[in-house]
Amino acid sequence: MEDLINGRCGWAGTDDLYIKYHDEEWGKPVSDDKILFEFLVLESAQAGLSWITILRKREGYRKAFCNFDVNKVEQMTSDDVERLMKFDGIVRNRLKIQNTLHNARLFIEIQQEFGSFYKYACSFFQEQLPIVHHFQTLNQIPATSAESDAMSKDMKKRGFKFFGSTICYAFLQATGFVNDHLDSCKHKTYL
Numbered sequence: 001m002e003d004l005i006n007g008r009c010g011w012a013g014t015d016d017l018y019i020k021y022h023d024e025e026w027g028k029p030v031s032d033d034k035i036l037f038e039f040l041v042l043e044s045a046q047a048g049l050s051w052i053t054i055l056r057k058r059e060g061y062r063k064a065f066c067n068f069d070v071n072k073v074e075q076m077t078s079d080d081v082e083r084l085m086k087f088d089g090i091v092r093n094r095l096k097i098q099n100t101l102h103n104a105r106l107f108i109e110i111q112q113e114f115g116s117f118y119k120y121a122c123s124f125f126q127e128q129l130p131i132v133h134h135f136q137t138l139n140q141i142p143a144t145s146a147e148s149d150a151m152s153k154d155m156k157k158r159g160f161k162f163f164g165s166t167i168c169y170a171f172l173q174a175t176g177f178v179n180d181h182l183d184s185c186k187h188k189t190y191l
Contacts, residue, residue, distance in 0.1 A: 003137045007186040010138055017055050023187050029130055029176035031118045036175060037107055038068040040117075041100050043171045044162040045091055051170075053091070060089020065100060070111075073104040099161040106159055121177060124151045132179040141180050144169045 002010040012022035030036055042061060046054045054061075064084050066072035084090060084097050107117055114120040122128035124147045135141055148169035155163050163171075172178045181188040 001138060003182060004184055007184075009182050009185050009187075015052060018052055021055055026174055027176050027179040027181050027187075027189070031116075033111060033117045034068055034070070036117050036121065037070045037073075037104070038062075039171055039174050040103065040107065040163070041065055041068060041073075043167050043174065044099065044103065045093075045096055046170070047096070047162045047164075047167055049091065057090055060087070063087075064090050070104050070107050073101060074108055076101050076104075096162060103160050103163070106155075110158070121151065121172075121175075124154075125177065130177050130179060134183050135180060136183060138182070142169070145172075145178065147177070148172055 004010055005013060008019070008022055012018045030039070038061075042054050042058065045057075045061065062068065064087055066076075081094065081097050081101070085092050085094060090097075110117050110120045114123070125131065131145075131147070133141070144165040148165045148171075151172075152163055152165040152168035155168070169178070173180050179189065
């Protein structure tokens with residue numbers, strides 16, 4: 001894989017959806033709990049699959065999971081799981097669907113304990129500031145970090161599923177807690 005393609009991180013390739021995601025979302029700081037819940041759902045669904053697969057089904061996930069309204073998702077039942085097992089708009093993996101509902105309850109518990117999921121995520125970062133890395137090549141970008149290790153360990157202790165350190169690191173990258181755009185990427189921003 002090339003490090004840069006058309007001035008952007010090479011992993012975005014030439015797929016229009018991937019390029020739009022790279023240019024407009026990836027690495028940009030998110031503090032809105034609704035968007036953080038969306039990425040928690042999407043990153044958990046991605047476990048074992050390619051990210052482009054999930055991006056292509058993102059609208060289906062919005063429809064399936066109440067536009068990522070965590071309070072509505074938390075109220076979904078086993079009947080909803082059965083309905084979603086027949087819905088082509090998402091990855092039809094029973095455990096992942098069930099765990100989305102399960103994780104919604106835990107997400108709400110964290111909101112109640114910390115005031116917001118954003119504040120909880122910030123608690124794993126020194127001075128609660130995003131980390132901006134200075135990588136020159138894609139192979140320098142790690143799959144995990146001390147922050148993702150600590151956050152995923154805590155989340156696992158709280159009962160979250162499908163959110164190991166690698167998925168957690170991808171979540172942190174996607175939501176701008178970590179900025180891993182290559183230094184030569186035209187979309188690299190410094191806070």
